[in-house]
Amino acid sequence: MSLAESWDRYAVGSTPRRAENANGDTTWLNWTQYADHGPNEGLLGPVAGRRVLELGSGSGSNLAHLVTLGASGLGVDIAPAREAVARERWGDLPGLEFRTMEATAFLSGTDQTFDVVLSIFGAVWFVDPGTLLPLIRARMTAGGILAFSHLPAGSRSPRPSRAVMRFDHSPSAWERLLTGHGFTGASASVIDPPEGRAVGTMLVRAVAL
Secondary structure (H helix, E strand, C coil), X not given: CCHHHXXXXXXXXXXXXXXXXXXCCCCCCCCCCCCCCCCCHHHXXXXXXXXXXXXXXXXXXXXXXXXXXXXXXXXXXXXXXXXXXXXXXXXXXXXXXXXXXXXXXXXXXXXXXXXEEEEECCHHHHCCXXXXXXXXXXXXXXXXXXXXXXXXXXXXXXXXXXXXXXXXXXXXXXXXXXXXXXXXXXXXXXXXXXXXXXCCEEEEEEEEC
16 A cells, blocks of 8 residues: 555544634634644744645645635645545635645645745654755745644654654754754744643744745
């Protein structure tokens, strides 16, 4: 089974996102694995008028929220089932597009540049940062924001099969990796889980030099 097929099988079995959050909003950005928990899109700064790329865009809901705030967005995901769901839910939203492609293949083949790149439990977790970070930086404007989240190192993780690697790093290791690959102001921390839960969320942000 190919990597794309593995992720596609995983995608088909995933739980659809709610239509509304606890505040009654129909679009929102969620960095963590818990509903109504953690920071919002403010981590990215103002997004109106900015070009946003999401690597591992899933159902498209996080990216769609940024587009409703005035961004233009491109979501890339390796699983065809993800693109189908995203287009069905968000296909009529102007300024938003989706593609089925592996992250490094997309970044290597495009000449587009982006002001914001995000990955929420997405490609940054599953692709060697020594390969992926230089490709991301090459497609970002100077001063652009890279932000991503995933489970802390040592936690159990969502993955389509045992054949899929994940790249767990401590906050300090992520900061060093980003600094070494063309980013500045790197900050990484673990967000505490909500009451009654044991596992937090790694959240990382850096600025492209």
